[in-house]
Amino acid sequence: xxxxxxxxxxxxxxxxxxxxxxxxxxxxxxxxxxxxxxxxxxxxxxxxxxxxxxxxxxxxxxxxxxxxxxxxxxxxxxxxxxxxxxxxxxxxxxxxxxxxxxxxxxxxxxxxxxxxxxxxxxxxxxxxxxxxxxxxxxxxxxxxxxxxxxxxxxxxxxxxxxxxxxxxxxxxxxxxxxxxxxxxxxxxxxxxxxxxxxxxxxxxxxxxxxxxxxxxxxxxxxxxxxxxxxxxxxxxxxxxxxxxxxxxxxxxxxxxxxxxxxxxxxxxxxxxxxxxxxxxxxxxxxxxxxxxxxxxxxxxxxxxxxxxxxxxxxxxxxxxxxxxxxxxxxxxxxxxxxxxxxxxxxxxxxxxxxxxxxxxxxxxxxxxxxxxxxxxxxxxxxxxxxxxxxxxxxxxxxxxxxxxxxxxxxxxxxxxxxxxxxxxxxxxxxxxxxxxxxxxxxxxxxxxxxxxxxxxxxx
Ligand code: ARG
Numbered sequence: 001x002x003x004x005x006x007x008x009x010x011x012x013x014x015x016x017x018x019x020x021x022x023x024x025x026x027x028x029x030x031x032x033x034x035x036x037x038x039x040x041x042x043x044x045x046x047x048x049x050x051x052x053x054x055x056x057x058x059x060x061x062x063x064x065x066x067x068x069x070x071x072x073x074x075x076x077x078x079x080x081x082x083x084x085x086x087x088x089x090x091x092x093x094x095x096x097x098x099x100x101x102x103x104x105x106x107x108x109x110x111x112x113x114x115x116x117x118x119x120x121x122x123x124x125x126x127x128x129x130x131x132x133x134x135x136x137x138x139x140x141x142x143x144x145x146x147x148x149x150x151x152x153x154x155x156x157x158x159x160x161x162x163x164x165x166x167x168x169x170x171x172x173x174x175x176x177x178x179x180x181x182x183x184x185x186x187x188x189x190x191x192x193x194x195x196x197x198x199x200x201x202x203x204x205x206x207x208x209x210x211x212x213x214x215x216x217x218x219x220x221x222x223x224x225x226x227x228x229x230x231x232x233x234x235x236x237x238x239x240x241x242x243x244x245x246x247x248x249x250x251x252x253x254x255x256x257x258x259x260x261x262x263x264x265x266x267x268x269x270x271x272x273x274x275x276x277x278x279x280x281x282x283x284x285x286x287x288x289x290x291x292x293x294x295x296x297x298x299x300x301x302x303x304x305x306x307x308x309x310x311x312x313x314x315x316x317x318x319x320x321x322x323x324x325x326x327x328x329x330x331x332x333x334x335x336x337x338x339x340x341x342x343x344x345x346x347x348x349x350x351x352x353x354x355x356x357x358x359x360x361x362x363x364x365x366x367x368x369x370x371x372x373x374x375x376x377x378x379x380x381x382x383x384x385x386x387x388x389x390x391x392x393x394x395x396x397x398x399x400x401x402x403x404x405x406x407x408x409x410x411x412x413x414x415x416x417x418x419x420x421x422x423x424x425x426x427x428x429x430x431x432x433x434x435x436x437x438x439x440x441x442x443x444x445x446x447x448x449x450x451x452x453x454x455x456x457x458x459x
Contacts, residue, residue: 005087019081022320027327028085029078034120035085035113036068038196041216042108045197049207052103060104063097064089084323085117086110107206108199111230111318115195118326120217122239123191125333126184132340133181133246137174138458139347141451144170148447151429152267152357153366160364163429166267166352168442171450173253180246187238194219198229201317231316233307236329240304243332247300250339254293257346261287267357268350274342289346293339303332361429365394365404370432371423379418389416403427 004010014022040061047057067089070076082088087110094101148167153160194214197204203226210222223229260267270287278284307328310321368390375386392415397407405427412419425431437443 005082005090022083023080024084024323024326025078025080025082025088027330028114029088030330031085031114031117031121031326032071032076032089033068034117034124035089036064036071037120037217038113038116039064039089039104041213042196043104044216045209045213046103046106046206048212049209051106051206051208056100056103059097059100060093063093063101066096067092084110084114086113107204107208108197109201109230111200112195112198112226114326115198115230115232116217118329119191119193119195119219119235122235122329123188123218126188126191126239129243129246129333129336129340130181130184132337132344133177133184134458136340136344136347137177137454139344140170140174140177141454141458143347143350144168144174144447145451145455147352147354148451149444150352150354150357151361151433153361153364154442160360160366162369163361163366163432164442165433165444165447166357167447167451171447171454173249174454176249177246180242180249183242183245184239187235187242190238191235192220193223194221195223195229197222198226201227201230227317230318233311233322233325236325237304237307237311240307240329240332243336244297244300244304247297247336247339250336250343251294251297253343254290257350258287258290258294261290261350265356265360266353267360268352270346271349271351274346274349289342293343296335296339300332300335303328358429362403362405365397367404367427367429367432368394370426370435371404374423374426375416378420378423379416 004014043052043057043060043064046052047054052060067076070092076088076092078085078088079091082091090101090104093104144167147170148165150166151163152166152169154162154164154169194210194217196213196217197208197210214220214222257268259265261270270285272285274287274289275285276288278286307325310324314321371393372383372386372390375381375389376383379386381389393407393412394404396411396415397404400411402411405424407427409419409421409424412423434443434445437446440446
C-alpha cells in the first residue's frame with residue numbers, strides 16, 4: 001500500500017514524472033477557500049441527514065476552520081505529493097482532528113467537489129469583474145462629461161466621416177461594456193445549481209439532502225443529473241467566451257487610444273506613469289499598457305480554444321483531461337483582471353488635445369452629409385439628387401484646395417443656383433453636431449442627457 005489517499009490497492013510508488021503531471025496543487029490551491037466552504041456545507045448536510053453525528057460534524061467543521069486560518073495566515077504547506085487542493089485539505093484536517101476526518105469524504109467524490117468549487121470561484125470572480133466593468137463605465141462617463149463638447153472627427157474606414165464629440169465616442173464604450181456586464185450576470189443564472197452530492201457520477205446511497213447543501217452554499221438548487229453534474233464544463237466555456245468578448249471590446253478601445261496617442265493623430269496624451277521608454281531612442285514614450293491590453297486578447301482567445309478542444313471529444317463523465325480547466329480559467333481571469341484594471345487608469349488619466357481634434361475635424365469635407373441633408377430639406381431634392389450636387393461641390397472645393405467652410409455662396413451657386421445664403425451655416429461643425437438630435441445621436445444635448453443617466457447608475 002502506498003501512502004496516497006487513494007493508495008489502497010497500489011503496491012508501488014507513483015512514477016515521479018506522473019506525480020508531477022498529476023499534481024494540480026500548483027494552481028488549484030486557489031480553490032482552497034471554496035473547497036473548505038463546500039466541505040463545511042457537506043458535513044452539515046451529513047449531520048442533518050443523520051449520516052454522521054452532530055458532534056462529529058462540529059469536530060470536522062472546527063478542524064476545517066483551523067485549516068482555513070492556516071491558509072489565510074500563509075502557514076499552510078501545500079504538498080505536491082498530495083496532488084490537489086482537496087487531498088491537501090483533507091490530509092491536514094486528519095493531522096489536526098485525527099481519524100474522524102475520515103468521515104468528511106462520505107457520500108461525495110472529488111468529482112462533485114471540484115465541480116462545486118469551480119462554480120463558487122466563477123460566481124465570486126464574475127461578480128468582481130462586473131464591479132470592475134462598472135468602475136470603467138463610471139470613469140468613461142466622467143471623461144465624457146469633461147469632454148462632452150470636445151469636437152473631433154468621427155471616422156469610418158479610418159477616413160474622416162462626420163463631426164462628433166469625444167464625449168459621444170467615449171459613451172459608445174459605456175454601452176458596449178454594459179452588454180459585457182449583462183452577458184456575465186446572465187451567466188450567473190446557469191451557475192446557480194450545485195453539483196455537490198452527485199458523488200463520483202451515479203449519485204449516492206446515503207440519504208443525502210442535496211437541496212440543503214445547495215442552499216447552504218448559496219445555490220438556488222442542486223443539479224438534476226449526477227452525470228451532468230460531474231462532467232459538464234459548459235459554464236467554463238461560457239465564462240471564457242464572455243471574457244473573450246469583453247477582451248475584444250477592451251482591445252478595440254486600446255487600439256483606438258493607441259491611434260489617438262500616435263504622433264500623427266495626437267488627439268490625447270498619456271501621463272509618464274502610463275508610458276514606457278525605449279532603450280535606444282531617448283525621445284520615445286510608448287503606449288505599452290495599451291499594446292499589452294491588445295496583445296493579451298490573443299492569449300484570452302487561446303484559453304477559450306484550449307477549453308473547447310479539451311471538451312470536444314470527451315465522453316461524459318469525469319476524465320483527467322478536465323483537470324486543466326482550472327488553470328485555463330484562472331489564466332483568462334487573471335489576464336482580464338489586469339487588463340481592465342490598467343484600462344481604468346488610462347481612462348482616468350489621459351488628457352485630450354482639443355485643438356488638435358478640432359483642427360482635424362475641419363479637414364476632409366466632414367460636413368458634406370449635412371449639405372446633402374440641407375438640400376433635401378430646403379431645395380426639394382431627393383436624397384440621391386442632393387448627394388450628387390454635394391459630390392460636385394466637394395470636387396469643386398477639392399480642385400481649388402478649399403475646405404467646405406471656405407467656399408463662398410457664389411462658388412456653391414455655380415453647382416446649385418437655387419442655394420440661399422443660410423446654407424453657409426451648414427459648414428459649421430457645432431451646428432452639424434447640434435443637429436444630430438435623433439435618439440442616440442451625437443448632439444450635445446443627447447450626450448449630456450446620457451451622461452446624467454449614467455452618472456445616476458454608476459455612482
Ligand atoms: N484534481 C482533480 C481535478 O481537478 C479533482 C478530481 C479528481 N477526480 C478523479 N477522478 N481523479 O480534476
